Amino acid sequence: MSGEEDPTQQQQPEQEKKPDEPPSAASDAPQQESGSSSPAAEPAAAAAEQPAAAAEPAAAAAAPAAEEKPLSFRALVLTGHGGYDKVKLQVKTMAKPKLKAGEVLVRVKACGLNFAELLGRQGLYELLPSPPVTMGMEGSGVIEAVGEDVNDRKVGDRVIALARSGMWQEVVVVSADRTFLMPEEMSFEEGAALTINYMTAYMMLFEMANLRPGKSVLIHMAAGGVGIAATQLCQTVQDVTVFGTASASKHETITQGGVTHPIDYRTKDYVEEIRKISPKGVDIVLDPLGGSDTQKGYSLLKPLGMIIVFGAANCVTGQRKNLLAMAKTWYNQLSLNTMKLMQSNKAVSGFHLGYITDEQLFGRTMSTLLELYKQGKIKPRIDSSYHFEEVTEAMKRMHERQNIGKVILLPEPKKEEEKPKSNAEAGENVEKNDAAISEKKEEEVKAEKD
Amino acid sequence: MSGEEDPTQQQQPEQEKKPDEPPSAASDAPQQESGSSSPAAEPAAAAAEQPAAAAEPAAAAAAPAAEEKPLSFRALVLTGHGGYDKVKLQVKTMAKPKLKAGEVLVRVKACGLNFAELLGRQGLYELLPSPPVTMGMEGSGVIEAVGEDVNDRKVGDRVIALARSGMWQEVVVVSADRTFLMPEEMSFEEGAALTINYMTAYMMLFEMANLRPGKSVLIHMAAGGVGIAATQLCQTVQDVTVFGTASASKHETITQGGVTHPIDYRTKDYVEEIRKISPKGVDIVLDPLGGSDTQKGYSLLKPLGMIIVFGAANCVTGQRKNLLAMAKTWYNQLSLNTMKLMQSNKAVSGFHLGYITDEQLFGRTMSTLLELYKQGKIKPRIDSSYHFEEVTEAMKRMHERQNIGKVILLPEPKKEEEKPKSNAEAGENVEKNDAAISEKKEEEVKAEKD
Numbered sequence: 001m002s003g004e005e006d007p008t009q010q011q012q013p014e015q016e017k018k019p020d021e022p023p024s025a026a027s028d029a030p031q032q033e034s035g036s037s038s039p040a041a042e043p044a045a046a047a048a049e050q051p052a053a054a055a056e057p058a059a060a061a062a063a064p065a066a067e068e069k070p071l072s073f074r075a076l077v078l079t080g081h082g083g084y085d086k087v088k089l090q091v092k093t094m095a096k097p098k099l100k101a102g103e104v105l106v107r108v109k110a111c112g113l114n115f116a117e118l119l120g121r122q123g124l125y126e127l128l129p130s131p132p133v134t135m136g137m138e139g140s141g142v143i144e145a146v147g148e149d150v151n152d153r154k155v156g157d158r159v160i161a162l163a164r165s166g167m168w169q170e171v172v173v174v175s176a177d178r179t180f181l182m183p184e185e186m187s188f189e190e191g192a193a194l195t196i197n198y199m200t201a202y203m204m205l206f207e208m209a210n211l212r213p214g215k216s217v218l219i220h221m222a223a224g225g226v227g228i229a230a231t232q233l234c235q236t237v238q239d240v241t242v243f244g245t246a247s248a249s250k251h252e253t254i255t256q257g258g259v260t261h262p263i264d265y266r267t268k269d270y271v272e273e274i275r276k277i278s279p280k281g282v283d284i285v286l287d288p289l290g291g292s293d294t295q296k297g298y299s300l301l302k303p304l305g306m307i308i309v310f311g312a313a314n315c316v317t318g319q320r321k322n323l324l325a326m327a328k329t330w331y332n333q334l335s336l337n338t339m340k341l342m343q344s345n346k347a348v349s350g351f352h353l354g355y356i357t358d359e360q361l362f363g364r365t366m367s368t369l370l371e372l373y374k375q376g377k378i379k380p381r382i383d384s385s386y387h388f389e390e391v392t393e394a395m396k397r398m399h400e401r402q403n404i405g406k407v408i409l410l411p412e413p414k415k416e417e418e419k420p421k422s423n424a425e426a427g428e429n430v431e432k433n434d435a436a437i438s439e440k441k442e443e444e445v446k447a448e449k450d
Numbered sequence: 451m452s453g454e455e456d457p458t459q460q461q462q463p464e465q466e467k468k469p470d471e472p473p474s475a476a477s478d479a480p481q482q483e484s485g486s487s488s489p490a491a492e493p494a495a496a497a498a499e500q501p502a503a504a505a506e507p508a509a510a511a512a513a514p515a516a517e518e519k520p521l522s523f524r525a526l527v528l529t530g531h532g533g534y535d536k537v538k539l540q541v542k543t544m545a546k547p548k549l550k551a552g553e554v555l556v557r558v559k560a561c562g563l564n565f566a567e568l569l570g571r572q573g574l575y576e577l578l579p580s581p582p583v584t585m586g587m588e589g590s591g592v593i594e595a596v597g598e599d600v601n602d603r604k605v606g607d608r609v610i611a612l613a614r615s616g617m618w619q620e621v622v623v624v625s626a627d628r629t630f631l632m633p634e635e636m637s638f639e640e641g642a643a644l645t646i647n648y649m650t651a652y653m654m655l656f657e658m659a660n661l662r663p664g665k666s667v668l669i670h671m672a673a674g675g676v677g678i679a680a681t682q683l684c685q686t687v688q689d690v691t692v693f694g695t696a697s698a699s700k701h702e703t704i705t706q707g708g709v710t711h712p713i714d715y716r717t718k719d720y721v722e723e724i725r726k727i728s729p730k731g732v733d734i735v736l737d738p739l740g741g742s743d744t745q746k747g748y749s750l751l752k753p754l755g756m757i758i759v760f761g762a763a764n765c766v767t768g769q770r771k772n773l774l775a776m777a778k779t780w781y782n783q784l785s786l787n788t789m790k791l792m793q794s795n796k797a798v799s800g801f802h803l804g805y806i807t808d809e810q811l812f813g814r815t816m817s818t819l820l821e822l823y824k825q826g827k828i829k830p831r832i833d834s835s836y837h838f839e840e841v842t843e844a845m846k847r848m849h850e851r852q853n854i855g856k857v858i859l860l861p862e863p864k865k866e867e868e869k870p871k872s873n874a875e876a877g878e879n880v881e882k883n884d885a886a887i888s889e890k891k892e893e894e895v896k897a898e899k900d
């Protein structure tokens with residue numbers, strides 16, 4: 001693969017045959033273990049023995065003759081740690097995927113790309129299993145089969161699905177508990193964009209921090225997936241002031257989305273800019289950057305304020321692991337003792353959705369988010385959608401922070417005549433600086449983020 | 451003074467004459483500076499030129515002849531850092547205290563004793579000015595005079611007053627903004643007990659942490675002033691589980707006050723006890739201890755939980771500064787980096803009321819607390835009241851954790867025939883272990899706290 005040199009070159013699927021490996025998404029759900037020892041799961045699992053090629057799940061369910069046909073599906077597999085070329089499109093073939101009790105088979109229609117996958121590709125995301133591994137933590141699709149003991153899902157249901165990894169494939173087996181029914185008016189792209197970003201933003205703002213009327217929030221990378229989600233969620237509370245950093249070309253969009261004070265971090269010192277507007281600082285800082293930015297965020301906090309560190313984007317500079325950037329981020333990370341916290345009346349917290357294992361919390365948060373969606377209070381902004389064979393382009397777009405909103409991956413093959421399904425074609429919404437990045441060497445990209 | 455050896459020996463007031471020093475409480479209130487340069491403050495200040503001996507403020511205001519008489523008042527003065535004997539009862543005399551704009555003169559009826567004053571006496575409270583200094587951060591009393599620009603306070607008003615120091619005296623000049631009108635049904639003792647403890651507990655539970663229905667809270671020293679306040683405030687939220695540490699003799703009282711699971715930290719490991727009842731831990735830890743207890747509290751937190759460190763009681767062991775205990779507390783204090791916080795999804799914060807300077811926050815919190823008092827949802831528990839000449843006994847009671855609730859100091863001289871005004875006479879509410887402490891050497895007290 002030469003994806004690194006030419007990101008627009010599309011992948012040709014590799015053929016791989018693994019008859020005994022079900023297309024399961026990785027999950028911590030304990031019911032998977034209990035289901036595996038249950039012989040009663042067999043009859044229900046038979047419902048899953050249908051061709052992956054069946055476009056209409058209802059039709060497929062009514063075609064017993066198809067049982068003989070092996071399941072063949074496309075998957076994006078991380079083959080090793082490194083650059084863009086380590087994510088390969090493969091076609092897997094397998095017979096008879098058997099559903100355990102509590103599981104469902106989902107035909108995936110859209111998947112979300114997250115920063116965690118960029119980190120994972122570089123070997124910097126400890127929760128991703130070692131390669132080879134199918135990536136992807138979120139997606140949406142249609143249920144094609146249900147295992148035993150699944151009472152609240154049925155074939156044909158449009159669902160959002162969550163997993164630790166394994167969502168970037170055409171069909172996936174997940175625990176029914178990790179699926180959420182989609183409202184009728186929600187598109188598959190929106191469904192795939194809702195989970196990770198909005199759950200992260202929601203838990204940070206309302207579970208960890210205590211966002212209430214009149215508070216102020218600093219949102220870094222305000223045009224990114226979590227940034228847009230957090231901005232929208234801030235609008236659900238009265239009189240919240242949002243400071244949002246993004247490159248100047250994105251200011252109009254994020255302002256329309258609810259950012260009160262957009263700040264171009266590339267040309268201005270955001271600490272100074274915020275102090276000019278609010279000399280006392282801010283109440284909440286959402287920090288996906290880490291390193292020295294955490295120290296700056298801490299210094300900006302008002303008394304009783306809280307900074308939530310939820311990433312180390314400063315580590316991710318080039319497309320491969322950058323030891324210097326990592327060392328700098330680590331060296332500059334905020335370390336503190338309780339005396340210092342007492343004298344400043346401040347709170348420091350860390351957030352990482354991947355380490356949350358409370359299923360009730362997931363369920364409660366998702367139903368709140370789906371309710372907010374139905375009320376029209378939140379709406380995922382889709383930046384662009386790429387077919388699996390265009391995954392390099394998708395990763396590159398996110399890595400270089402060209403996106404405004406969510407980057408989506410589509411499992412279905414790209415049609416020959418189809419143009420790229422992107423809302424931001426040919427540099428639209430991308431300032432000159434952004435467009436120029438793809439021509440720079442990766443070392444030069446390190447200071448640029450939003 | 452031999453108060454160290456015999457805490458029950460009462461002090462004889464020392465006479466001191468400082469004609470030019472007004473009995474001001476120390477405060478950061480900016481209006482004091484602006485007022486001092488205002489010549490218009492003079493006429494209003496004349497109202498304050500009345501004898502300190504006037505028991506009835508209304509009568510005093512109507513007695514212009516009294517202007518000639520110097521103001522004489524009793525005050526508890528820290529004369530140096532060290533043991534109990536460093537706090538001396540003095541009588542100060544002074545002519546014509548002039549009120550600046552925005553100030554009021556309060557005849558103090560009751561004062562609160564706080565852990566901060568024990569620390570301050572030992573030279574461990576950095577916000578207390580250097581000795582000699584009149585101590586005391588909170589009190590209640592009656593307004594005897596008002597300065598210019600004070601429109602919402604009048605002579606005769608019963609108020610709670612707050613200051614950085616200087617409240618332990620019979621009359622005090624404070625900024626009107628730092629006074630709060632008392633409900634009719636509130637006693638002066640209750641007024642003096644409400645401010646520091648309840649504001650601390652309220653701001654921690656509702657401003658920093660995000661106490662909501664169904665959460666669990668660990669309250670150390672649950673029989674202490676902040677402990678009882680926090681327990682009562684937890685009752686204002688549905689379905690909150692309170693784990694409270696205290697010595698066994700106090701369990702009945704704190705259980706009646708709302709502690710769900712009392713734990714005798716002296717005979718049991720509280721971490722183990724909590725894990726037995728709630729294997730996943732707790733949502734909020736209020737930590738006044740510091741050192742290794744902070745580490746234990748952190749380990750007990752559920753994901754998305756928060757520990758708030760608001761003291762270092764582990765530093766205070768003997769009655770004098772204990773360098774070994776301090777070193778141990780410092781050495782064992784929790785120090786952490788943001789990566790660790792992210793992986794555990796936890797929040798660490800510090801709280802120190804003394805460093806809060808937001809007057810609006812004080813006002814908002816006090817009016818909430820006064821409203822909760824009127825509704826009968828909170829009620830300060832007075833452990834005991836001591837006259838100024840009994841200050842050594844008062845400090846000793848708190849230092850040795852014999853109190854259940856607030857220890858109050860009364861400026862008015864003790865009448866000869868009067869018995870100690872204590873709710874806990876002759877060992878009532880005090881277990882044998884507690885009673886024995888006063889006979890121990892101070893080094894032996896260090897491991898005991900609640």
